[in-house]
Amino acid sequence: MELAISLKRKGYAAGEYRFKGKGCIAAAFFWAKAGKRLEGWEAFGYIPVQANGKGILRMTGERGIPREADQICIRSIRPDFSKTEEKFFPIPEAFRPGRIQGTDITEKEKIRFLVISDLHLTLRRTGFIENLWKRLKSRHFDGILAAGDWVNDGIPEQFEALKAGIKGCLEGVFITGTAGNHDYPEKPIPYAGSEISGYPMFQDWLGLRAGDLGVEWETDPSGIYRTRIKNLEIIGVNGAAHWRRLTLGEEQLHALERLLEEGGESRRRLIICHGPLAAFTPRNRNGKGKIYLDRDRELCRVLENHKNIIFLSGHTHFSPNMPEGSVRRSAQGNIYLDAGSICTMEVKGREELIPGSWTEGVYFELKMGEDEIEILARSVADDRIFPRGYYRFPLD
C-alpha cells in the first residue's frame, strides 16, 4: 500500500489523498496516532479502488485534522471481502495540527456547549427525546443550545411533552434555543385562541428556568432575547412564523443591530436562528446558496458588520458528512454552523461510497477558549465522532 498526501494548510484536512494498493477493491481512511486509529472516531472517507490499484480521496471544506492525530490509517479490503489490511502513514510534519496560538487552554477555562437542531418531537417520539436528554446531560457541558424545530407540528400538546421531558431529564442544565418553522402550527386557525401554549410561551418558560439557574436573561419586545453564560453572550433570533414560514421581522433586525452595537467589537457572541444564511449554507456555490429566510440579505449585512460572531442554524437537515461540510467562515472571521439534525439525514453529493451511518442524526460539541474554537459532530445513535464534522479555528 502507498499513500501520497497533498494538503493545503497546516492543521486542515482539505486536499488529496492518493492511494495505491494492488489487490484491493475499496479503502477507508481514519485519523490515527502512534499506530492506532483514534478511538471513537469514524472513518473520514471511503473510496473505491480501481482495477489498476489506484484511488483518490478528495477532501474539501475547512475541516480540521484532530489535534492528537499524527498518522493516517488506511484499511483496505480484498475484492472477495475475505480479508482487510491496515497500514499507517505519517501526516506530513508541516501539516500536523499544533497549538493554534497563545497558551494552551485548560478544560476548565473553556466554555462548552452541546448544539442540537431539528428534534421534531411528536407524542410518539417522547421516549427517544428523553433518552437523548439523559445522554446529553451526562456529558457535563455548560448548556444545550437548540437551533429550532423542537417539535414537529407546533401544537400545545407537543410543547407540554417537551417541557415535561426537560423538567424530568435536564434538572440543573441550562437549555435554550430558537423557534423553527415546525414550532408553529402549519395552519394557525384551530389554535388561534391558544397560542399561549405554543412556542412564545415555551421560550418564556425557558427564560424563567434560566433565571432559576442564576443565568441572566432579557427578552426584547421584538421577540429577540439575550442571555449570558460566563463571558459569552447568546442572542436568540426568532425567524419563524405560522404557515411554516421562515421570516424575520423588521423589528427583530433593528433590535439585533442595537444589541450588536451595544457591546462593541470585542464581545464574543453566539447567535441562534433556525434558518441558515444563503451565503454560508453548506450547499452554497460560490456564495450563491438557496435563500431560506425572507430577510436573508439584511440579516447577513447586520452580522457581517461585526466580528466575533458564531451563528448557529438548523433547518436544512444536512449531514456534516456531506462533502461541503457544515461550517463556514466569513471574511470577517465569523463562524456559521449548520447544526444538522437529531433526526435521520439525507447525504447529498457525488461520492461513490457513502456508509449508512452518515445519515444518522448528529449533535455538535462546541468548545471555546480565549483564542480558539473547536467544533465536533457526534452520532445521536451512539456518540461516535464524525471526523467530517470536526473543525478547529483560531479566534480573534
Ligand SMILES: [Fe+2]
Ligand atoms: Fe426541521
